[in-house]
Amino acid sequence: MIGKLTTMFSQAFESCGLDPRFSRVIISDRPDLGQFQCNGALAAARAEKKNPKAIAQAVIEALQDRQIFSDISIAGAGFINLTLTDAFLASHMEEMADDDRLGCAKTSQPRNVIIDFGGPNVAKPMHVGHLRSTIIGDCLQRLLRFTGDNVTSDIHLGDWGLQMGMLICELRRRQPELPYFDASYAGPYPDKTPVSIDDLEEMYPVASARCKGDEREMEAARTATAELQQGRPGYRALWDHFVNVSVNALKDDFGKLGVSFDLWRGESYYNDRLPGMIGQLKERGHARVSDGAVVIPVSSPSDKKEVPPLILEKSEGGYLYGTTDLATIEERTGELHADLVLYVVDKRQHLHFEQVFRAARIVSFARKAGLEHIAFGTMNGPDGKPFKTRAGGVMKLKDLISMVTENALVRMRENRIAEDFDEAERQGIARQVGIATLKFADLGNHRTSDYVFDLANFSRFEGRTGPYLLYTAVRIKSILRKAKDEGLNPGTILTPTVPVERELMLNLSWLPEKITNACAERSPNYLCDFVYTLAQVFSRFYQQCHILSEKDPAVQSSWLALSQLCLSELELVLSLLGMNVPERM
RNA sequence: GCGCCUGUAGCUCAGUUGGAUAGAGCAACUGCCUUCUAAGCAGUAGGCCGUAGGUUCGAAUCCUACCAGGCGCGCCA
Secondary structure, eight states: OHHHHHHHHHHHHHHTTOOGGGOOEEEOSOTTTOSEEEOHHHHHHHHHTSOHHHHHHHHHHHOSOGGGEEEEEEETTTEEEEEEOHHHHHHHHHHHHHSTTTTOOOOSSOOEEEEEOOOOBTTSOOBHHHHHHHHHHHHHHHHHHHTTOEEEEEOOBBOSSHHHHHHHHHHHHHOTTSGGGOTTOOOOOOSSOSOOHHHHHHHHHHHHHHHHHOHHHHHHHHHHHHHHHHTOHHHHHHHHHHHHHHHHHHHHHHHHHTOOOSBOOBGGGGGGGHHHHHHHHHHTTSOEEETTEEEEOOOOTTOSSOOOOEEEEOTTSOBOHHHHHHHHHHHHHTTTOOSEEEEEEEGGGHHHHHHHHHHHHHTTOSTTOEEEEEEEOOEEOTTSSBOOOTTSSOOBHHHHHHHHHHHHHHHHHHTTOSTTSOHHHHHHHHHHHHHHHHHHHHHTSOTTSOEEOOGGGGGOOSSSSHHHHHHHHHHHHHHHHHHHHTTOOOOOOOOOSSHHHHHHHHHHHTHHHHHHHHHHHTOHHHHHHHHHHHHHHHHHHHHHOOSTTOSOHHHHHHHHHHHHHHHHHHHHHHHHTTOOOOSOO
């Protein structure tokens, strides 16, 4: 709808000899004065040094199809307020309801987009810190796919860094007799893993602390990492076990969140191309040796701050994650033909991406592709510091999910919801409610702002929450089901009979632009805002217009159609946010 | 030290490219379930948008300075 109106205004601006970029129509923030507004006359007046009211007047007169408006007026300094006729609004609803994409066009120029998110590490359990990257990234892949881009998601597993060396050393300390550590052993190595996921999760913090506290241990870990990266067979065999065990556990976690990836590549995937890449970059004069390390200088004279070079190879021979990141870009823009690569990563890593992106451009790996760091804020505890559990550790994602699911079950029992459903269905509903609580609490915040991780936020069922949205959608499903049982079906959408119905129609008409906007800004919270407002308006409509007992059959079938459209929008947006609506609850 | 980010109701946060009277939710208070699920709806109250200047017809939004907090700054990821 906004698109339609903006197009009309663009033409009007142009025919008045004005720049059409001023013509944007927006949702009115003075609903008492109009449903939509165009403030472009004010901006154009400044550019043209003319009277804004006169420009507004001229634009209005140049407008085609004015019969769709019941009111066009100029107010204040030159605001143009617009109100649609009820007839046009209703016919627009019909149009949306008839379209299986609800009026949301697919892009005519699909891009190859790669989204890199999740970012879990081998041997480290997924914790609440991974939540944001995962659900923001997943939302973006759903969104861009819906708008027509060709999206590939890649988990980019952290399977190749120093933590691997630490783990190798830690296991060697504990079980030195294993064949993996014997350099003279010729194989074959055992098929059975020497460690479980629980072992790994327990070992990593111990190993990490030991290395931090002891320079010799750290040195040993670095050496082991370098040997692994150079292909020492025993270490590679051991590493395979670490990775397999971790990936199985990760698939389980991501499965619970309803998140999937097209590619499960890790840093190790690029290992073989690193030496060649570095050699080539040295030859081409982009990389040079500095303090024993191989680096690409990326600073530029216009920098306000000092930008350190990107280190490709450490002085003792190991690679860093920037090295694989650079190789990854070469592959993504080359073999994978990416037009756009999104990195959904904590904003504290901003400088790192600045370095990597600059390096990629300097060495021409970026080609014409856009490289974007989709930064998000840090998750803090109530004390403003990174979140810790009461015991002082980080909370595992697995435990958080069980907690929200359990909370949902408790609430269902209290409210006597789903009492007569079978156990499996009740569990299913609790899971969906739990996940919706979690995702909405997170996605509802603006991406870049830090936020306080408060367990209460993830256990709330009233107000602006995921469960409220599911509840609203489920109530609509229930009405439609009952209507169907009585032989009542959605029909033609008629002009509104009460103000709240008109308001519902207006909100429904905003969907396509809200989606476009969320995409353009890579901001899931715009979708959250929209879907919450829509649910609120529907709830008011639901309160005021009793559908099943409506006497006038034409009005009743119109209301059913409107409810159906509302449900379709809710389900669409919730699915983009990664939430499923139960059939009943 | 340099750089980046944040500061909006008691609390948690929106505010979509400078617009008219700054919005939600939670918490508080008042009403509404013998009609579609009360995880709901209606209403009351709550603000010097960190502070001070500046640009503009117009600023929470842009610029400058200051205050407060967070984060980052060459061989971790």
